[in-house]
Amino acid sequence: MSFDIPSEASDFLGGSPENMTLDEGISALAEGVASHSGGMLRAAALPAVTVLTAALFCGAAETAFAGRDRTVKVIPLAGALAIVAAAGSDLAALMDMGRSAVETLNSFSKGLLASLAAAGGVLGSPGGAAARYTAAMMFSDALATVIERAAVPALYLYVAVATADAAVGGDSLAGLAKLIKSAVTAALGTLLAAFTLYLALSGIAAGGADALAIKAAKTVISNAVPVVGGVLSDASETVIVSTRAVRSAAGITGLIAFAALVLPPFLHIGLRYLFLKLAAAVSPLVCEGRLSKLIENLTGAFGMLLGMLGACSLITLVSALSMISLSSG
Amino acid sequence: METALKAAVAGLTAVAAVLALKRDNPAGAFVLALAVGTVILSATVGIFSPAAEFLSELAEAAGLSGEILGTLLRVLAVASAAHIASESCRDAGERGVGAAIDLAGGAAALVVSLPLLSAVFSFLRGFAGH
Amino acid sequence: MQVDLIFRIAAIGILVAVLNQLLVRSGREEQAMMTTLAGLVVVLMILLQEINTLFETVRTLFGL
Numbered sequence: 163m164s165f166d167i168p169s170e171a172s173d174f175l176g177g178s179p180e181n182m183t184l185d186e187g188i189s190a191l192a193e194g195v196a197s198h199s200g201g202m203l204r205a206a207a208l209p210a211v212t213v214l215t216a217a218l219f220c221g222a223a224e225t226a227f228a229g230r231d232r233t234v235k236v237i238p239l240a241g242a243l244a245i246v247a248a249a250g251s252d253l254a255a256l257m258d259m260g261r262s263a264v265e266t267l268n269s270f271s272k273g274l275l276a277s278l279a280a281a282g283g284v285l286g287s288p289g290g291a292a293a294r295y296t297a298a299m300m301f302s303d304a305l306a307t308v309i310e311r312a313a314v315p316a317l318y319l320y321v322a323v324a325t326a327d328a329a330v331g332g333d334s335l336a337g338l339a340k341l342i343k344s345a346v347t348a349a350l351g352t353l354l355a356a357f358t359l360y361l362a363l364s365g366i367a368a369g370g371a372d373a374l375a376i377k378a379a380k381t382v383i384s385n386a387v388p389v390v391g392g393v394l395s396d397a398s399e400t401v402i403v404s405t406r407a408v409r410s411a412a413g414i415t416g417l418i419a420f421a422a423l424v425l426p427p428f429l430h431i432g433l434r435y436l437f438l439k440l441a442a443a444v445s446p447l448v449c450e451g452r453l454s455k456l457i458e459n460l461t462g463a464f465g466m467l468l469g470m471l472g473a474c475s476l477i478t479l480v481s482a483l484s485m486i487s488l489s490s491g
Numbered sequence: 492m493e494t495a496l497k498a499a500v501a502g503l504t505a506v507a508a509v510l511a512l513k514r515d516n517p518a519g520a521f522v523l524a525l526a527v528g529t530v531i532l533s534a535t536v537g538i539f540s541p542a543a544e545f546l547s548e549l550a551e552a553a554g555l556s557g558e559i560l561g562t563l564l565r566v567l568a569v570a571s572a573a574h575i576a577s578e579s580c581r582d583a584g585e586r587g588v589g590a591a592i593d594l595a596g597g598a599a600a601l602v603v604s605l606p607l608l609s610a611v612f613s614f615l616r617g618f619a620g621h
Numbered sequence: 622m623q624v625d626l627i628f629r630i631a632a633i634g635i636l637v638a639v640l641n642q643l644l645v646r647s648g649r650e651e652q653a654m655m656t657t658l659a660g661l662v663v664v665l666m667i668l669l670q671e672i673n674t675l676f677e678t679v680r681t682l683f684g685l
Contacts, residue, residue: 212556216563223567233570233577233596236604240566243607244559250614257617322615501624508631512638516657519634522664526630529671530623536678543682568679 168266171422174198187418191425198426206433209252210441213457214448216244217441221449241449242328242456249438249460250321253467256431257314260467263427264474268306270423271478272299274416301357302477308349309470316346317466324459328452339459346466350473357477424475431471435464494538498531521583528575562606570600626671630664637661 174194220241227234320342327335438461445454505527512520543564573596580589637660644653 208556212559215560219560219563219567223571227571227574233573233593233600236597236600237567237570240563240600240604240607243604243611244563247559247607247610247614248556250611254614254617318615318617325611497624501627505627505631508634512631512634515638515641516634516660518657518661519630519637519664522661522668523627523630523634526664526668526671527627529668529675530627533623533671533675533678536675536682540682572676572679 168270168419168423171270171419174422174426187421191418191421194422195425195429198429202429202433206430207437209248209434210437212248213245213438213460214441214444216241216248217445217449217453217457220453224450238450238452239329241453242325245453245456245460246321246325246328249457249463252434253317253321253460253463256427256434256464256467257317259427259430260471263423264306264309264471267420267423267474267478268302270419271302274420277416297357298477301353302474305350305353305357305474305477308353309474313346313349313466313470316342317463320346320466321460321463324456324463327459328456336455343462343466347469350469354473354476420475420478424471427471428468428475431464431468435461435468438464492538494534498534502527502531517583521579524582525579528579532575559607559610562604566600566604566607569603570596572596573599623671626667630667633660633664 174191220237223237224234227237320339323335323339323342327339438457442454442457442461445457505523509520509524509527512523573592577589577592577596580586580592637657640656640660641653644650644656
């Protein structure tokens, strides 16, 4: 077994995951989450609180000054700008976090898959291992390219359109925002579905991993953002089923490291998403429709980011699991 | 809070006085109305100061978020002041002056909100890094 | 809350109105007008003081 454990994974786990049993790994993960959770919660709540406070101010001012004064019209504009500024800077920071996580995940998974493929080859099904390896590489590269070139710019565009919609109003902008969101979701889902179908169709191996992979693809296609909701639950099922059968140490270590890499950004983005959704739910009480809609749209942007991260993680996870089932079966 | 109650009572009483003065001393009535408005606003700002202190603490602790909220508050202050002034002018029958103040207030509010605009632009500019 | 300020201004306003009426009735219209103007000036000075204070407070509070 020869692949490097990224330092981020070891930091999160508080130690190297090499030679950990599955139970040790899970408890290390849980401890990592617990120790970081305080800071994470605070950091995640802040943008939502800022956004809500801004909405509160604008709502109060608007109720105080009803009228078609030019000055009064500036208030919702300024409020929208404030909200976007708060959420946007956070989004940019999270995007950087997600991007570096994806890069680390990519290079790590290449190493992991390579060594698992070698193990699979040693155990006697070299063709299968090579095919899966190729598929995994191809798809994860394709996904990374799509995300970098298309999905991320689309996300920025989405935020810009949502801002313009809040500032100016009009149905065409709102429709455009919805369109962008559906396009991104569809693109991610399609890639994922294609990947898992390829794995299944290339006829490689039976076993729990494939059946669940197909199910994952189905869930992905029929889910709205965040893409990962249903998929993650299925994937976790996969993990539990397959890891029971995993005997190879490399597999376990890889899985634990993978989880340690993926969990922090997931939690960060997911928490932000949740808090913003809360703010969006509360906002109609304090301010008028346009600002509430803006907050909702911004929540969607975070959801899209979560979906992108989820898609990358899922590809790696599914390929790793199918490799594992190969190498141990 | 009692301040709100006091403000309401003071306002109502003063409006009665203003109406009484209107016929014989219209300019005095106008100034009285302005005076009442000013006093009520001062009281409001007084209520608000502990909240403003909390916000400035937040600004130091949180960096950007506090600045955003602070700028928003400034925009609100400018807009409120201009709105009240122009409405007072309209009350006195000088719609032209009121409209001019309104215009000036809108422009000032926009200028004050420029930091927000630049924050949004700098976020969107990250898009260019792709 | 500076209610006494309001009372002062109201009192001056009423005084001016009454004086105005008296002077007009007794035929001294120019003096009536001057009284009104004088009253206005006084009241405006008080008011402008107050507005100034308000703006200063707002400025320090909001950092304008």
